Amino acid sequence: MYSLRLSYLERYFRWQSIADQPMIYSMTREAIVAPNSPPAGGPYSPIIRYGNIAFISGQVAINPTTGQPVRDSFEAETHQVMLNLRMQVEAAGSSMDRVLKTTVFLEDMDNFARLNEVYKDYFPEPQPARSTIQAAPPGGYRVEVEAVVAI
DSSP, X not given: OHHHHHHHHHHHHHHTOBTXXXXXXXXXXXXEOOTTOOOOSSSSOSXXXXXXXXXXXEEOOBOTTTOOXXXXXXXXXXXXXXXXXXXXXXXXXXXXXXXXXXXXXXXXXXGHHHHHHHHGGGSOSSOOEEEEEEOOOGGGOSEEEEEEEEO
């Protein structure tokens, strides 16, 4: 019985190889920085692309042209966050209709309905999966959004 198993395994691995070399699949991890985007606020990459997936770090309401926070209103802040997210998604080589999942960090859950009013305008149907967590984003911002996107 043991010799049959070994024979089967030998045939399987020979079938799985090319020119008697085992097949090796590798993907590289690539850091991407969007041109004209706000600088990262710490020791992390704004975008990591791994194969056909990109991970977008949390975006806050910084105007990329001026480098200043957008704090006119909750809606204005949320629009700027979504514009920054779109800039990162496009820099990764994708588009908002290919966003698979977002995580929203919301300082005050009383703003949940206001967030949804702005958020829905940036994603076509079907909208991505989403988690919303009550947490205070750094820097006194009221909303932060990160995303996972297909390339």
